[in-house]
Amino acid sequence: MSAPDDPQVPVDEFDWIAKGLRPLAADAPEAFGLTDDAAAIPSRPGFDLIVTKDAIVAGVHFLEGDPPAMVARKLLRVNLSDLAAKGATPDGYFLAVAWPAGFGWPERRAFAAGLAADQAEFGLRLFGGDTVATPGPLTASVTMLGWTPAGRMVRRSGARPGDHLLVTGTIGDGWLGLAAARGADLGLDPGQAAWLADRYRLPRPRGVLAEALRAQASAAADVSDGLIADAANIARASDVGLAIDLARLPLSDAAFAWCARRPDVVQSRLALATGGDDYEVVCTAQPGAAARLMAAATALGLPLTDIGEVVPSGGVKVRCGPRVLDVTRTGYRHGASPH
Amino acid sequence: MSAPDDPQVPVDEFDWIAKGLRPLAADAPEAFGLTDDAAAIPSRPGFDLIVTKDAIVAGVHFLEGDPPAMVARKLLRVNLSDLAAKGATPDGYFLAVAWPAGFGWPERRAFAAGLAADQAEFGLRLFGGDTVATPGPLTASVTMLGWTPAGRMVRRSGARPGDHLLVTGTIGDGWLGLAAARGADLGLDPGQAAWLADRYRLPRPRGVLAEALRAQASAAADVSDGLIADAANIARASDVGLAIDLARLPLSDAAFAWCARRPDVVQSRLALATGGDDYEVVCTAQPGAAARLMAAATALGLPLTDIGEVVPSGGVKVRCGPRVLDVTRTGYRHGASPH
Numbered sequence: 001m002s003a004p005d006d007p008q009v010p011v012d013e014f015d016w017i018a019k020g021l022r023p024l025a026a027d028a029p030e031a032f033g034l035t036d037d038a039a040a041i042p043s044r045p046g047f048d049l050i051v052t053k054d055a056i057v058a059g060v061h062f063l064e065g066d067p068p069a070m071v072a073r074k075l076l077r078v079n080l081s082d083l084a085a086k087g088a089t090p091d092g093y094f095l096a097v098a099w100p101a102g103f104g105w106p107e108r109r110a111f112a113a114g115l116a117a118d119q120a121e122f123g124l125r126l127f128g129g130d131t132v133a134t135p136g137p138l139t140a141s142v143t144m145l146g147w148t149p150a151g152r153m154v155r156r157s158g159a160r161p162g163d164h165l166l167v168t169g170t171i172g173d174g175w176l177g178l179a180a181a182r183g184a185d186l187g188l189d190p191g192q193a194a195w196l197a198d199r200y201r202l203p204r205p206r207g208v209l210a211e212a213l214r215a216q217a218s219a220a221a222d223v224s225d226g227l228i229a230d231a232a233n234i235a236r237a238s239d240v241g242l243a244i245d246l247a248r249l250p251l252s253d254a255a256f257a258w259c260a261r262r263p264d265v266v267q268s269r270l271a272l273a274t275g276g277d278d279y280e281v282v283c284t285a286q287p288g289a290a291a292r293l294m295a296a297a298t299a300l301g302l303p304l305t306d307i308g309e310v311v312p313s314g315g316v317k318v319r320c321g322p323r324v325l326d327v328t329r330t331g332y333r334h335g336a337s338p339h
Numbered sequence: 340m341s342a343p344d345d346p347q348v349p350v351d352e353f354d355w356i357a358k359g360l361r362p363l364a365a366d367a368p369e370a371f372g373l374t375d376d377a378a379a380i381p382s383r384p385g386f387d388l389i390v391t392k393d394a395i396v397a398g399v400h401f402l403e404g405d406p407p408a409m410v411a412r413k414l415l416r417v418n419l420s421d422l423a424a425k426g427a428t429p430d431g432y433f434l435a436v437a438w439p440a441g442f443g444w445p446e447r448r449a450f451a452a453g454l455a456a457d458q459a460e461f462g463l464r465l466f467g468g469d470t471v472a473t474p475g476p477l478t479a480s481v482t483m484l485g486w487t488p489a490g491r492m493v494r495r496s497g498a499r500p501g502d503h504l505l506v507t508g509t510i511g512d513g514w515l516g517l518a519a520a521r522g523a524d525l526g527l528d529p530g531q532a533a534w535l536a537d538r539y540r541l542p543r544p545r546g547v548l549a550e551a552l553r554a555q556a557s558a559a560a561d562v563s564d565g566l567i568a569d570a571a572n573i574a575r576a577s578d579v580g581l582a583i584d585l586a587r588l589p590l591s592d593a594a595f596a597w598c599a600r601r602p603d604v605v606q607s608r609l610a611l612a613t614g615g616d617d618y619e620v621v622c623t624a625q626p627g628a629a630a631r632l633m634a635a636a637t638a639l640g641l642p643l644t645d646i647g648e649v650v651p652s653g654g655v656k657v658r659c660g661p662r663v664l665d666v667t668r669t670g671y672r673h674g675a676s677p678h
Binding site for chain 1: 375384394398421424425435476482494576
């Protein structure tokens with residue numbers, strides 16, 4: 001890309017598409033070099049197209065000062081996380097970006113470089129989209145397309161009593177990482193704080209587990225609003241109850257250290273389980289399937305932890321070892337900031 | 340929908356999805372009642388999925404004070420216009436909206452009512468999406484899905500020398516309508532000014548012509564950036580030249596009246612042909628096919644006007660009757676405001 005770097009020179013959107021975005025569609029015949037009004041996605045007999053669409057806004061879903069390349073990668077990854085939870089293999093995406101006035105060639109180039117890096121990492125192509133100007137904050141949405149065999153998307157609605165409740169990775173790092181990225185003092189050493197901030201800025205979608213989820217999971221969801229809230233979505237869609245044990249909550253070393261410095265470890269674990277921004281997968285599976293799923297995850301090098309059971313009814317019951325927590329009173333939709 | 344109308348009560352996004360958006364997905368089994376992480380679109384053997392994604396921002400693509408229902412309908416229609424130009428039959432859409440703080444239940448309800456009205460008019464279902472908050476202006480994008488028989492999307496790249504250049508409807512009304520909506524004095528009577536403002540706020544996508552375009556057109560594009568710019572996109576993609584005669588430009592009575600009051604009718608017609616926001620279809624067809632396309636359009640009650648010819652090379656040449664215009668010097672990407 002050769003283009004003026006002078007931030008006083010407004011970016012011509014046609015130039016931006018030609019120089020910034022077209023290379024990202026080079027491997028996508030579906031996109032016609034971004035020179036047409038639409039993309040054409042050929043049907044794959046025997047497959048369903050799995051589609052998700054997530055939007056992000058500066059100051060809401062990422063920090064105003066976050067590097068543009070990280071913002072672009074986060075945008076792709078929050079969408080990839082949805083596909084991973086559905087057992088879908090990602091294919092490509094449509095991008096709509098509303099650029100603020102100060103977002104010139106250098107920032108856009110960095111944004112495109114972030115897209116290119118994650119396209120390579122996750123096997124994605126750019127299919128199309130729209131690029132517009134805004135007087136407001138940077139706002140962007142991605143429509144991500146993936147595939148599953150027909151009828152095999154892993155739904156939220158398949159959990160049955162007796163299933164195990166499992167979650168990938170570690171929980172609470174995104175929530176703590178947002179506080180760390182904002183400069184809050186979590187009482188951790190600088191290395192741990194930086195590690196957490198990176199976890200907030202750059203989710204790790206769990207697509208590596210997609211095939212095993214299709215084979216073994218009865219239900220699954222992306223963990224973005226908070227583990228308990230997203231597990232509750234599975235319970236509601238499946239018309240079952242859940243029993244979650246926070247004593248089994250998988251924690252990173254940094255989150256464990258944070259909990260250890262707090263007066264009430266149970267409330268701290270509850271905060272981590274309601275904080276959001278995890279981009280892990282929470283899923284259910286019958287006992288034998290759960291064992292096979294754990295074996296598959298182990299073989300893939302991905303932690304997968306059994307944190308509870310599906311019960312016939314009664315909503316979501318949360319305990320921490322022997323201690324029962326009342327989450328209906330405190331609510332679990334929105335976590336507050338850690339302190 | 341029953342919900343508090345008090346603008347001081349922040350809208351719970353879960354309630355909004357359940358009460359505002361879920362009814363719009365009632366006829367879409369693909370959407371799982373908006374209770375899952377993604378939609379599943381079954382493949383249709385023998386068909387391509389045609390996908391377009393356009394975004395709009397308050398103060399840029401519509402006026403801040405425009406009624407929310409009109410904004411919602413415009414958002415769907417600018418996307419439907421792309422599908423129409425590609426010869427695709429619309430099916431459903433994904434919606435991402437970033438709501439500003441002042442956008443409470445009454446405004447959102449009106450927005451949803453606009454979506455519902457156009458879903459009924461154009462045979463659409465809501466497949467999914469995302470709803471977020473923004474400190475900036477109302478920003479929204481739609482990813483619109485339609486279908487064509489496999490390999491039959493009408494491309495921009497199929498124009499050949501000797502083809503006729505045709506355009507639907509009338510040109511320049513959206514551009515004049517923006518000025519009218521902003522309260523500019525166009526020297527027209529109030530009825531004409533109101534008619535033009537309505538044309539700006541509510542495009543008329545030409546999906547009725549999609550099947551005939553597939554059968555007869557060699558190339559087509561949506562007219563959104565301006566007739567000459569979008570025709571030039573066809574010429575560039577097809578590696579041909581175009582000769583456009585502005586004397587044949589189809590004008591509404593209001594646009595004709597505006598031209599008649601101006602000192603230079605040729606420059607006025609050029610302004611209309613570069614203004615944008617038309618959401619008509621510009622297309623090319625071999626002489627016999629052009630005649631059949633005109634007959635089909637007539638039968639459908641849609642004006643279709645022959646405005647020029649495809650030539651082997653030389654870019655886009657614009658004349659108005661005998662007078663040749665130099666559009667390369669003035670540029671045609673962005674029209675100024677009428678006065």
